Each structure stands twice: as C-alpha cells, then as structure tokens.
Amino acid sequence: MEPDGTGFLAETAQLVSAVGRAMGATLRNFVRRPVTVRYPTIKRVYPDRFRGILALTYDSETGEENCIGCRLCEYICPPQVIKVEMLKAEKRNFAKTFTLELYACEFCELCVQVCPTDAIIMMKSFDLATADRRELLLDKDRLHALGLQFPPSWATGNRLRDMQAPPKPAKAAAKGEAKESAE
Ligand code: SF4
Numbered sequence: 001m002e003p004d005g006t007g008f009l010a011e012t013a014q015l016v017s018a019v020g021r022a023m024g025a026t027l028r029n030f031v032r033r034p035v036t037v038r039y040p041t042i043k044r045v046y047p048d049r050f051r052g053i054l055a056l057t058y059d060s061e062t063g064e065e066n067c068i069g070c071r072l073c074e075y076i077c078p079p080q081v082i083k084v085e086m087l088k089a090e091k092r093n094f095a096k097t098f099t100l101e102l103y104a105c106e107f108c109e110l111c112v113q114v115c116p117t118d119a120i121i122m123m124k125s126f127d128l129a130t131a132d133r134r135e136l137l138l139d140k141d142r143l144h145a146l147g148l149q150f151p152p153s154w155a156t157g158n159r160l161r162d163m164q165a166p167p168k169p170a171k172a173a174a175k176g177e178a179k180e181s182a183e
C-alpha cells in the first residue's frame with residue numbers, strides 16, 4: 001500500500017509540536033528560581049496551623065502546668081501513643097506522669113483538639129530527627145521543655161472548638177433577617 005502523505009505530515013506536525021512543548025517546559029524550569037532551600041541554614045516560614053512536634057504548656061500567668069491529667073488525649077489517640085496518670089490534688093488535678101511515643105505519632109492533632117485546658121499543643125517545628133528511638137519517647141519534663149523551645153502552632157483545643165461551634169445567637173438572627181429581606 002502507498003504511504004499516505006497527509007497522514008505522514010500530520011504525524012510529523014504532532015511530533016514537532018510535542019517536542020516543542022517539552023523543550024518549552026525544560027527551558028521554563030531551567031531559568032526558574034529553585035523551590036528547594038538549604039536546610040538547616042535556611043528555614044521556611046511554617047504555616048500557622050503547622051502540625052509539628054507535640055509539647056505540653058504552662059499557664060503563662062500562674063506558671064502552673066496546664067495539664068489536669070484528664071486523659072482525654074490518651075483516649076482519643078488512634079495509635080495509643082499517649083499514657084497519662086492523674087494526680088488528684090485539692091484545688092485541681094495534675095498529670096502525675098505523661099508519656100508520648102513520638103516515633104509512632106500520626107500527627108493527626110486529635111489530642112490537641114480534645115484538650116480542655118490547651119495543655120497539649122503542636123509546635124511549628126519538626127527538628128527532632130534522631131537515630132535513637134529512645135529519644136522520641138517523651139516524658140512530661142521533656143514535653144514541657146519542648147513547649148518552651150519552639151514557637152507554638154496557632155491551633156489549641158479551645159481555638160479549634162470555637163471554630164466548629166455553631167454561630168452565636170445574635171449572629172444567627174442577623175443572618176436570618178438578611179436572608180428574609182433578600183427573599
Ligand atoms: S497527634 Fe494524633 S497520633 Fe499523635 S499523639 Fe496526638 S492523637 Fe496521638
């Protein structure tokens with residue numbers, strides 16, 4: 001069968017166009033600024049909701065530990081890496097012991113979301129790399145020290161619950177009125 005001249009030309013045009021597009025992409029990326037940075041000399045600015053290392057907090061006014069040992073974080077944690085023992089006291093309770101196996105943490109943030117006293121939070125850092133897994137078994141003292149060492153993420157249990165709460169009655173009424181007048 002004789003070769004079809006029209007088909008050959010069409011295929012050649014397609015090939016040239018594809019090579020042209022590929023070369024264009026190569027050239028664009030060749031002159032583009034790199035997206036990588038020289039970590040750790042240069043560090044990126046992390047987003048406010050960054051889910052990094054977990055830590056425990058102190059009350060900034062009284063200096064007391066915020067954790068009341070309620071164990072909600074322990075119950076909610078999917079891989080069950082948190083263990084808390086409650087210490088009952090006269091005015092409030094504390095965590096007698098608090099351990100967190102960071103090497104098995106999923107960074108799901110559920111423990112932060114349920115904490116009633118904003119005692120457990122995530123920090124805007126992941127700088128805890130180590131070759132020794134034992135260093136990632138965090139006890140109460142280490143968790144408190146991490147809370148002072150790194151900048152905290154915006155998210156705390158109370159802030160997150162406020163975001164999910166239904167609109168305040170005044171706001172809801174105003175919205176309802178606006179909807180009625182629009183109809
Ligand atoms: S972030 Fe998730 S997996 Fe990690 S300790 Fe909290 S609840 Fe557990």
Ligand code: SF4
Nearest residue numbers: 067068070071073115
């Ligand atoms: S960190 Fe929060 S949720 Fe966990 S035991 Fe302490 S107070 Fe309860």
